[in-house]
Amino acid sequence: MASIELDHVSKMYANGAYGVRDVDLTIADGEFVIFLGPSGCGKSTTLRMIAGLESVTAGELRIGGRPVTHVPPRDRNIAVVFQSYALYPHMTVRQNMAFGLKMRGSPASEIDAKIRDAAGLLGLTSYLDRKPAALSGGQRQRVALGRAIVREPEAFLLDEPLSNLDAQLRAEMRLELVKLHRRLGRTIIHVTHDQVEAMTMGDRIVIMRDGEVMQVGRPLDVYANPANTFVARFLATPPMNLVPATLSADADGALAVVLDGATLPVPGQHAASYRSAAGRPIIFGLRPEDLHEARQNQAWQPLELTVVAMEALGVENILIGQIGGEKPVEIAARLSRHFHAPIGSKVMLYADLAPMHLFDPESGKVLPRPAIALTAQ
Known part of the structure; x- marks a missing residue:
């Protein structure tokens, strides 16, 4: 096992x-870290630099404390699993898994023992004599992982390994990768653009945009306390509602977020943090799950919406509604599966403002306030 440092x-x-700019990150020994971001954000390029498949223009890479910036890939003792699986179609599962070890000159008995162990770990024992064409997508992905495991690398680098699978297989493989990490205890970096993978698999998320790191943290910490509007919108489906507004203060100093069509008082616990922004344009941010169909808490504030669309997902309904007059803004609410409203009707929802965020409209950065902890991690 090994730590990975990007200096x-x-x-x-x-x-x-720039494909990647000034990434400064330390990944602990045995940690499972997700690189998350849209296509072209630099996450795969960063992974390839760690692997030695891309050159580093500036800065230093260290694996296990050892400088590897100019060390060839074969000498870094890390394994890369690609999106395409990269299996040899004419070889059996056993032969695919053994190939790298044979190239190293490992003894046949050692190769057989490692293949047996890896196949047992991944549920591939009964498929060892099949060729890739006779396997499902999930089984092929397991073979690619098995080929990496038998090498006993210090770290695994996974470049969107689940993106070719259907939804059900992706869900199954997410769980399998988490279990595999727990069993092996090795450092894993997993590249994805899928927010569900990021939220459910990693110890920490590294969110990237345009080659730069936007935020690093535990999944629920990043979700509850985004650093900017990009992170707020990217890390969730549906994303955080972001509405242009003004922060006002009355004669007594009480703060309120003034939207087109609504005025929402700022909770007392946030007043001190936001007071210096009074009188300025801001962007008001609230997650869809913080809008409720019934007022279960007197502190929740009423907000009237005109229904634009309803998305019935079985376990819940997503309401898309408009607020405002001349320039209405669409916002989403995550409601119970029992909630229904006709398109064009007006509905009253209730906003829990305790988790609200305010952002600077020019920089997109969040206005600082005490962090929210959704749950212990």
Whole structure:
């Protein structure tokens, strides 16, 4: 096992464009870290630099405390599992898993023992004599993982390994990867653009955009306390509602968020943090699950919406509604499966403002306030 350190690492291309800019990150020994972001954000490039498949323009990489910036990939003792599986179609599962060890000159008895152990761990024992064409997508992914496991690397780098699977298989493989991490205890970096994978699998999330790290933290901490509007919108489906507003203060100093069509008092616990922004335009942020169909708490504030759409998901309904007059803004609410309202009707929901956020409209950065802990992690 090994820690992985990126000390102000950058990747610049010949045209002067940055693929990755100044990533400063330490991944602990045995940690499961998710690199999350949209396509082209630099997450796979960062992974490839750690693997040695991309050169580093600036900064230093260390694995297990050892500088590896200019060390060839074969000498880094890490395993990469790609999106495409990269299995040899003419070889059996056993042969695919053994290939790397044979190239190293490992004894046949050692190879057989490692394949047996890895196949048992991944549920592949009965498939060892099959070729990839006779396997499902999930089984092929397990073979790719098994080929990496038998090498006994210090760390695993997984580059969107689940993106080729259907929804049910993705859910199954998410659980399998978490179990595998617990059994092996090795450092894992998992690249994905899937928010569900990020929230459910990793010890920490590294959210990237345009080659830069936007925020690093435990999944629920990042979810509850986004650093900027990009993180707020990216890490959830449906995303956080972000509404242009103004922060006002009355003669007594009480603060309120003034939207087009509603005025929402700022909870007392946030007043001190937000007071300096009074009188300024802001972006008001509230998660869809913080809008409720019934007023279970007197502190929750009424908010009238015009129903634009209803998405029935079985376990819950997502309401899309409009607030405002001349320039209405659409917001989402995550409601119970029993809630129904016709399109075009007006409904009254109740906003729990305790988890609200305010953002600077120019920089997109969150206005600081005490962090919220959703649950112990």
